[in-house]
Amino acid sequence: MSDSAPSGESKTRMPHFDIKIMGPAIALVLLCILGYVLNPAFVSEGNITNLLTRSSFIGIIAVGATFVITAGGIDLSVGSMAAVIAGIMIIVMNSAVGTFGTGVTTVLIGAGCSVILGLGAGWINGFLTTKGKIEAFIVTLGTMGIYRSLVTYFADGGTLSLDFAIRGTYRPIYYDSFAGLPVPVWMFILVSAVGWILLNRTAFGRYCMAIGSNEAVAKYSAINVDRIKTMTYVIQGLCVSLATIIYVPRLGSASSSTGVLWELEAIAAVIIGGTVLKGGYGRVGGTILGALILTTIGNILNFTDLISNYLNGTMQGLIIIIAVWLQRGEWGRSKRIKKAE
Amino acid sequence: MSDSAPSGESKTRMPHFDIKIMGPAIALVLLCILGYVLNPAFVSEGNITNLLTRSSFIGIIAVGATFVITAGGIDLSVGSMAAVIAGIMIIVMNSAVGTFGTGVTTVLIGAGCSVILGLGAGWINGFLTTKGKIEAFIVTLGTMGIYRSLVTYFADGGTLSLDFAIRGTYRPIYYDSFAGLPVPVWMFILVSAVGWILLNRTAFGRYCMAIGSNEAVAKYSAINVDRIKTMTYVIQGLCVSLATIIYVPRLGSASSSTGVLWELEAIAAVIIGGTVLKGGYGRVGGTILGALILTTIGNILNFTDLISNYLNGTMQGLIIIIAVWLQRGEWGRSKRIKKAE
Amino acid sequence: MQGQSDSVPILAADRISKSFGSVPVLFSVSFDIRGGEVHALIGENGAGKSTLMKILSGIHEPTSGSIRLDGRNVDLPPNGQAEALGIVLIHQELNLAEQLTVEENFFLGRELTRNGLLDRAKMSTSVREHLQAIGLDISPDDRISDLSIAEKQMVEIVKAISRNARVLIMDEPTAVLTEAETALLFKQIERLKQQGVAIVFVSHKLAEVKAIADQITILRDGQLIATKPAQELTPDAMAQMMVGRELSDLFPPLIEPDIDAERVLQVQGLFAKGVHNISFELRQGEILGFAGLVGAGRTAVFEAICGISQMDGGDVRLKGQPVHFSSVAAARDAGMVYLTKDRKEKGLLLKQQMGINLTLLSLPKFVRHHLLNARQERDALERAIRRFDIRVRDHGVLAGDMSGGNQQKLLLAKVMEADPAIVIIDEPTRGIDVGTKQQIYHFIAALATEGVSIVLISSEMPEMIGMCHRVAVMREGRITGILTGDDINENEIVRYAAGLKKAGDDERLSA
Amino acid sequence: AYAQEKIKIGVSYPTPTHAWAAGMNWHAEAAAERLEALYPDIDIILVNSPDPSAQASALEDLVSVNQIDALVILPFESEPLTDPVLNVKKSGAFITVVDRGLSQPGIEDIYVAGNNPELGRVSAEYMKTRLKSGDNIVILRGIPTVIDTERFDAFMAEIEGSGINVLDHKHANWNRDDGFEVMQDFLSRFPDIDAVWAQDDDIAIGVVAALKQAGRDGDGMFVVGGAGMKETIKGIMDGETLIPIDVLYPPAMLATAMDVTVAKFKSNGPVAGRYILGATVITKENAESFYFPDSPF
Numbered sequence A, B: 001m002s003d004s005a006p007s008g009e010s011k012t013r014m015p016h017f018d019i020k021i022m023g024p025a026i027a028l029v030l031l032c033i034l035g036y037v038l039n040p041a042f043v044s045e046g047n048i049t050n051l052l053t054r055s056s057f058i059g060i061i062a063v064g065a066t067f068v069i070t071a072g073g074i075d076l077s078v079g080s081m082a083a084v085i086a087g088i089m090i091i092v093m094n095s096a097v098g099t100f101g102t103g104v105t106t107v108l109i110g111a112g113c114s115v116i117l118g119l120g121a122g123w124i125n126g127f128l129t130t131k132g133k134i135e136a137f138i139v140t141l142g143t144m145g146i147y148r149s150l151v152t153y154f155a156d157g158g159t160l161s162l163d164f165a166i167r168g169t170y171r172p173i174y175y176d177s178f179a180g181l182p183v184p185v186w187m188f189i190l191v192s193a194v195g196w197i198l199l200n201r202t203a204f205g206r207y208c209m210a211i212g213s214n215e216a217v218a219k220y221s222a223i224n225v226d227r228i229k230t231m232t233y234v235i236q237g238l239c240v241s242l243a244t245i246i247y248v249p250r251l252g253s254a255s256s257s258t259g260v261l262w263e264l265e266a267i268a269a270v271i272i273g274g275t276v277l278k279g280g281y282g283r284v285g286g287t288i289l290g291a292l293i294l295t296t297i298g299n300i301l302n303f304t305d306l307i308s309n310y311l312n313g314t315m316q317g318l319i320i321i322i323a324v325w326l327q328r329g330e331w332g333r334s335k336r337i338k339k340a341e
Numbered sequence C: 001m002q003g004q005s006d007s008v009p010i011l012a013a014d015r016i017s018k019s020f021g022s023v024p025v026l027f028s029v030s031f032d033i034r035g036g037e038v039h040a041l042i043g044e045n046g047a048g049k050s051t052l053m054k055i056l057s058g059i060h061e062p063t064s065g066s067i068r069l070d071g072r073n074v075d076l077p078p079n080g081q082a083e084a085l086g087i088v089l090i091h092q093e094l095n096l097a098e099q100l101t102v103e104e105n106f107f108l109g110r111e112l113t114r115n116g117l118l119d120r121a122k123m124s125t126s127v128r129e130h131l132q133a134i135g136l137d138i139s140p141d142d143r144i145s146d147l148s149i150a151e152k153q154m155v156e157i158v159k160a161i162s163r164n165a166r167v168l169i170m171d172e173p174t175a176v177l178t179e180a181e182t183a184l185l186f187k188q189i190e191r192l193k194q195q196g197v198a199i200v201f202v203s204h205k206l207a208e209v210k211a212i213a214d215q216i217t218i219l220r221d222g223q224l225i226a227t228k229p230a231q232e233l234t235p236d237a238m239a240q241m242m243v244g245r246e247l248s249d250l251f252p253p254l255i256e257p258d259i260d261a262e263r264v265l266q267v268q269g270l271f272a273k274g275v276h277n278i279s280f281e282l283r284q285g286e287i288l289g290f291a292g293l294v295g296a297g298r299t300a301v302f303e304a305i306c307g308i309s310q311m312d313g314g315d316v317r318l319k320g321q322p323v324h325f326s327s328v329a330a331a332r333d334a335g336m337v338y339l340t341k342d343r344k345e346k347g348l349l350l351k352q353q354m355g356i357n358l359t360l361l362s363l364p365k366f367v368r369h370h371l372l373n374a375r376q377e378r379d380a381l382e383r384a385i386r387r388f389d390i391r392v393r394d395h396g397v398l399a400g401d402m403s404g405g406n407q408q409k410l411l412l413a414k415v416m417e418a419d420p421a422i423v424i425i426d427e428p429t430r431g432i433d434v435g436t437k438q439q440i441y442h443f444i445a446a447l448a449t450e451g452v453s454i455v456l457i458s459s460e461m462p463e464m465i466g467m468c469h470r471v472a473v474m475r476e477g478r479i480t481g482i483l484t485g486d487d488i489n490e491n492e493i494v495r496y497a498a499g500l501k502k503a504g505d506d507e508r509l510s511a
Numbered sequence D: 001a002y003a004q005e006k007i008k009i010g011v012s013y014p015t016p017t018h019a020w021a022a023g024m025n026w027h028a029e030a031a032a033e034r035l036e037a038l039y040p041d042i043d044i045i046l047v048n049s050p051d052p053s054a055q056a057s058a059l060e061d062l063v064s065v066n067q068i069d070a071l072v073i074l075p076f077e078s079e080p081l082t083d084p085v086l087n088v089k090k091s092g093a094f095i096t097v098v099d100r101g102l103s104q105p106g107i108e109d110i111y112v113a114g115n116n117p118e119l120g121r122v123s124a125e126y127m128k129t130r131l132k133s134g135d136n137i138v139i140l141r142g143i144p145t146v147i148d149t150e151r152f153d154a155f156m157a158e159i160e161g162s163g164i165n166v167l168d169h170k171h172a173n174w175n176r177d178d179g180f181e182v183m184q185d186f187l188s189r190f191p192d193i194d195a196v197w198a199q200d201d202d203i204a205i206g207v208v209a210a211l212k213q214a215g216r217d218g219d220g221m222f223v224v225g226g227a228g229m230k231e232t233i234k235g236i237m238d239g240e241t242l243i244p245i246d247v248l249y250p251p252a253m254l255a256t257a258m259d260v261t262v263a264k265f266k267s268n269g270p271v272a273g274r275y276i277l278g279a280t281v282i283t284k285e286n287a288e289s290f291y292f293p294d295s296p297f
Ligand SMILES: Nc1ncnc2c1ncn2[C@@H]1O[C@H](COP(=O)(O)OP(=O)(O)OP(=O)(O)O)[C@@H](O)[C@H]1O
Pocket: B011, C020, C023, C025, C043, C044, C045, C046, C047, C048, C049, C050, C051, C052, C092, C391, C392, C393, C397, C401, C402, C403, C404, C405, C406, C431, C433
């Protein structure tokens, strides 16, 4: 939670700013080169497609997290929320099969249910944070535990599986491509585009940054701080529900281990992308790159057996730290910064 | 990360302040009453002792986390750090048995090694955050992954076990009592007392609060910001190593699942205790109560089979949220606050 | 425009009282604002001016009393929503989001949109036009955190002016402005007046008040003292009504330091970011002024010397010994401290209490056996409150809740707590009332007599002229001249500051 | 409100976080209900814990609060729980240990377990019957723990010398999502894979999804999972060729242990000793008898 970044930025703004914009992109390119060197199959079309599709889940969730964090909040519940929404979707669709058959209607009912749950869960987080005046960390830590245990409960500790009859109808949402890109990737692109516009081109986005930057200023500017903050959690919930809609057809199941640690991944993607954890400055574009970087690291580690499996976590940790360090552009600049201060 | 608390505090300061001091204590008392109602054995001496002893681990770690968070940082690596320190301690003690026998010397070597590792690991986090200018969240997320995978590596995917020969010597550290209280509780009391003095009665503690409040002001006030921030991570590391020293004799082993989620528990204890997540305001006393509250919730849930095991997480989440809400003292005061603003 | 003053007031406060918790701050104050009129509000620090202004713009709710808008009783909506009613407030505390750009702040809360999206081109153009209209060289894309305080204040002013207010309330808009910028502001005020806007102007600069105001209201300790037409009051009369006693000379008599006094600070060829080849000397007991336009680099010089920022080259000697402070602590331990001009961002911890702020810089002094000595700290607070006449009704108040002037006094006290031998004070009297200013000037003079060496950085010309033994003038990062004796006058300073004259022009100057 | 005359049996096991454990939980709950109905004076307390140290805490609570007469425990891990179980033993309780043995012999009165090395060995044996020298397999392992290591080591020991190439092995954490992703990457990396040892039925589900996505599920490719998930067993009954067999790791072992422990209080004969449940290979022929459609697993 160092705010060295923004303060550094404030001093030697122009060059630093550029590096901040470019940083995550450079880190991603370096990673891809590393992947290619380790194993040329890394750049095969199939692998790139896999990579993009996998990034979609975390990416979509992280776009939502960008809003929450920009407005100075945090949401730890997203992984559990995804699990419980997936679980309920499956239950609902399985029981809808009886009435509505195995057609598109049932899938739409499932998706609608997911969206409603996502919005509702997000609203609960927002309401408790703003009106209940409880720290976002505590609220979402609490709901994280609640959702996780609810999905375990619904699944009776095991796995909720989507009725095989409906899978055929739903499968294409994950497995089919459109114009060369899998549907989840399109969804990711869509969410990113909307998210980018919302954050950078609407009053709402500015309000998020203003609130994250200085709540009092936002308040005195006649901004309804509580409403905007709640909205960020609702957006986060919506993003989780969209991610869940493309997640469920993949394996057609949900269990208590679904979405474990997605919250940390999503937050990490946001921060790697250059958004400031303490709020006030958010970048959807960076978040997208952050999600791609995280997925690529995992992917690269599956592509090599140079290091012990047990050390995967070490590699992952090191690469994340190095990637962020590289993208901060602090190398060789420490002197200049010091001077500027 | 709502900073409603401090701003609320600033407005109607005196009464609110009192509630903040008293809040966690009231929440704990209510929990104890709940425990007693559910099962009178809750207040048996044996159970109270167990409860205190258990709180010691998280409590000691959370005292360290109070410093980090007060100074505006965050440390996600504590759980993994505990695991890897425990692992290395065990390896070191096992190999020391050959040379130094099974006596106190070996245990002391293990403890010394733990302290050195804790200080070192904390320093690394601090260094990367301050000199590397990487967000604390990313740094400690990275080291969290690294330490976790290192312990898996050392244990070769399994469990590292303390030589049975040395266990007899080491066991008393966890299992024995002194003046009616188990040794870990004494350790907790000691760490808390030192922590309290450090935070509230020394220049260092004052500096932590100043840095968490406003780094620029701290810098202009002749505070070596980087050094103090690094120190908070070093203290956190020391606390982790002390917790590990009393943890190892309890189970005599370490594995990749040791200390999982301790970071969240420790941070939760700190926040429940009234420290502000964004920094600038810290309370060791509150942290201690926070740790006790968390442990008591788990304990109470072991005491009753009224609800499905699968719903434990739900209860835990609800109780945490309610406890914090109660201690914020916001109930029935929303009107007054609005006016005061 | 004078004729309009007998029309119905646009906004009127009727017997307003206000308490924070149990602490009363305003006592039954009435106040009228009419269209086309500038109504000045003056009073000592902590008199309740800002509080009254916040009540008139809906930020605070009065404890009792009523507010009338166009003759009708209203409950003003909270949180700046009163802007919709045409009431715009320029906060004394800068009210800008630091991480946002000028344009983003400018339109915060009332963004222009087209089809639901921000019309950035239009907003940007509008901001640029407004900035240019007043003559400011700031880009709409600049981040607030990159601007100087004066620039921030100008952005606030321009932002408020652009809002087409019926009532424009300005709480000490000129405190951080130079005379040139103040002139710009006054031109705008005149223009708005012509348009029938009602303007409330809060300031401690009584000459300004005299120049711009039509009506003047004086507050003392939360009580309404008088409302009078400006013609009837001289600055001296205002000062007297404010403080309730006769004020003697503002500036104490200057006692020349011993000509052989030790040269405690010698700077030769200093380079740092934004400053080039700075050389000067400071003698013991001397008050050396640093004058110049905003951004001339005065602050930068001393931030580099005191270890706050990096020095790129040059030689600094303290009592003849070469020194290179790598940290503020090192400078402090060597007896040199710097008082920042930016009390909100760099000076005070706004969310902490007075006592914590007071001792922060000199904390090692309060350590006994590794522990902080609470009694000693409490004593220091009591002493500082007396010595600097800090007026708070509750010693536990958070720094951010103190009145602006009292914050400034607290900051001064904080720096003096370090018992410096050399003290650099940057804009020490910002937002300070005349009575207190006088105390501070006497205090500085007394320090100098005791042998403390002082560098006084100020944009207030009278301060330079009235206080300093010598004045160094800077322009664009260079010292253009060092004035002594009778040369310290407004004319000379301005000529050097504006670059019309350089040290080389006159050998006598290079002291 | 507690009836001292009742025989209290505490049952402690890890919180089910994957389907096999949920099956175990289901069988245990069913057994508890059945046994309590059968013997009114038996009180069974089921407690699950999310990690070893919580389980140690739960044991303390079972002794100090519930004052149990017997403990049935499936330890999270062997090492960390040895001492805590020893403490329970010292309180006088009868101890039944399930699945993961304690690291000190002689603490437990009864030991009931599946057989992890056997699971690995049997799986490798099956691989050898289907593959020839020079064929390629990949392995998806579980969560790095002793169980995983035992299974893996036994598998590798058995496959040794057969000429079958193990291309690589990665951890898929007994998780469907990880199984899917790791398999996707294996498929991108290795153009020729003849069989997959997924070690666990959950991973196998992810593996199969990845194979189908890549269209590489034909040509006699097959996947061997393990543990005995009902869907897998159903598939085997129906003649599925992609997952032709399953290796049982009985989810009912905790229930079995509870039965045996109750028998200690209710039967006349002495009850003690070790019950090792085999790693049965489930094939189309015997699948029916391992199929429990109501179990979550
Ligand atoms: N939010 C608050 N809580 C408690 N006390 C407050 C608050 N705001 C102002 N005060 C107190 O009210 C008094 C009047 O403050 P105010 O800011 O109105 O003074 P002022 O006349 O504007 O002074 P200055 O010239 O120094 O700006 C001060 O004693 C101040 O400490």
